[in-house]
Amino acid sequence: MPQLEFADYLPQLFWLAVTFALLYLYLAKKALPRVSEVLEERENRVIDDLEQAEKHKKESRSLEETYEKLIATARANAGKVLAESKVKITETIEAKQNKSNQAFASKIQQAEAKIEQARSEAMTEIEVISADACSKIVASLSGIKVSKTRATDAVQHVAKGQD
Amino acid sequence: MAGHSPLEQFAIKRLIPIDIGGLDISITNASLFMAVIVLLISVFMGGGMRRATMVPGRWQSMVEMLYEFISNMLYEAAGPEARRFFPFIFSLFMFILFANLVGMIPYTFTVTSHIIVTFGFAALVFLGVTILGFMNHGIGFLRLFLPQGVPMALAPLLIVIELISYLVRPLSLSVRLFANMMAGHTMIKVIAGFVATMGIFGVFPLAFIVALTGLEVLIAVLQAYVFAMLSCIYLNDAYHVEH
Numbered sequence: 001m002p003q004l005e006f007a008d009y010l011p012q013l014f015w016l017a018v019t020f021a022l023l024y025l026y027l028a029k030k031a032l033p034r035v036s037e038v039l040e041e042r043e044n045r046v047i048d049d050l051e052q053a054e055k056h057k058k059e060s061r062s063l064e065e066t067y068e069k070l071i072a073t074a075r076a077n078a079g080k081v082l083a084e085s086k087v088k089i090t091e092t093i094e095a096k097q098n099k100s101n102q103a104f105a106s107k108i109q110q111a112e113a114k115i116e117q118a119r120s121e122a123m124t125e126i127e128v129i130s131a132d133a134c135s136k137i138v139a140s141l142s143g144i145k146v147s148k149t150r151a152t153d154a155v156q157h158v159a160k161g162q163d
Numbered sequence: 164m165a166g167h168s169p170l171e172q173f174a175i176k177r178l179i180p181i182d183i184g185g186l187d188i189s190i191t192n193a194s195l196f197m198a199v200i201v202l203l204i205s206v207f208m209g210g211g212m213r214r215a216t217m218v219p220g221r222w223q224s225m226v227e228m229l230y231e232f233i234s235n236m237l238y239e240a241a242g243p244e245a246r247r248f249f250p251f252i253f254s255l256f257m258f259i260l261f262a263n264l265v266g267m268i269p270y271t272f273t274v275t276s277h278i279i280v281t282f283g284f285a286a287l288v289f290l291g292v293t294i295l296g297f298m299n300h301g302i303g304f305l306r307l308f309l310p311q312g313v314p315m316a317l318a319p320l321l322i323v324i325e326l327i328s329y330l331v332r333p334l335s336l337s338v339r340l341f342a343n344m345m346a347g348h349t350m351i352k353v354i355a356g357f358v359a360t361m362g363i364f365g366v367f368p369l370a371f372i373v374a375l376t377g378l379e380v381l382i383a384v385l386q387a388y389v390f391a392m393l394s395c396i397y398l399n400d401a402y403h404v405e406h
Binding site: 002031 | 177186191194198208215231250251253277
């Protein structure tokens with residue numbers, strides 16, 4: 001069994017000590033600090049990023065609150081303005097309606113007066129024409145001349161009787 | 164067929180004989196592979212972190228995972244005080260792991276299949292833990308051999324048992340690794356001999372060797388872990404004497 005060759009022990013132990021010492025020095029002084037450095041850097045980065053995210057979250061939450069407040073104020077203002085303008089508009093409409101109603105009423109009165117006048121004028125004219133026709137008819141039928149006054153009286157009398 | 168004995172693969176060959184003052188420190192096939200192992204570990208560790216990025220690639224991930232694995236193991240087994248021995252435990256684990264794995268490649272030499280190498284590591288751990296224990300606790304380190312709350316009548320017996328189990332640690336630690344490595348390689352070699360002698364039926368032992376090789380790779384990793392884990396547990400004694 002080669003493992004029990006005592007003559008081989010010393011060279012193996014010697015080189016084991018040399019190679020293992022070299023490996024230990026390399027790992028302890030260079031390789032492992034490098035790994036821990038990278039791991040630490042990553043951990044710090046992750047922690048930083050998480051903090052940043054938390055900060056952003058808080059910021060967005062406060063922004064949301066501000067936004068909501070603003071919206072609420074704006075909504076209240078809009079309601080107030082709406083109610084005010086409604087009242088104003090109703091008032092204006094009523095005032096204008098009143099004004100135009102009055103204007104119409106006076107115009108109607110004027111027109112009625114005009115119609116009345118025209119009617120009475122027409123009535124008088126009809127009487128004159130009737131009297132004239134009457135006297136002419138009487139003259140051509142009986143040869144009696146009827147004065148204008150009498151004819152007019154007769155016509156008026158007939159018109160009244162027929163009323 | 165002396166040259167094809169299953170144990171021939173463990174033979175130490177002097178490649179460059181060196182003799183200093185009657186001490187034989189020749190460069191052998193074993194020292195050659197020790198150097199190869201150290202080189203491979205350096206390339207693995209250095210290459211993985213050479214262009215380290217915030218989001219690691221595969222190679223960098225392997226290095227980082229090994230780092231965190233050993234770091235957690237040491238922390239859980241020996242506590243935060245043992246942190247300064249992390250480079251040692253990591254070197255120990257990597258050396259044994261790479262020695263075992265390199266040994267699985269055909270025609271290579273398995274450094275850890277020699278009892279003197281595994282005993283060298285085990286003795287280093289044992290002596291280190293013992294010295295550290297006395298440095299930390301002074302003579303109080305001897306309380307390790309007498310658990311608290313034990314009846315005085317049992318004390319003599321218990322002290323003897325605890326003392327023996329403590330002193331046998333370097334042996335059990337080194338023999339476990341050495342025996343696993345040697346047995347696996349010998350078995351593969353023996354069965355490989357059947358492949359040649361059985362002709363066409365040699366495919367059966369061949370298939371068995373394939374399966375066995377898979378198992379041996381597993382054992383190679385597992386034994387490296389066991390060795391490092393037990394070292395951590397022993398290290399724990401140097402810091403926490405109370406059971």
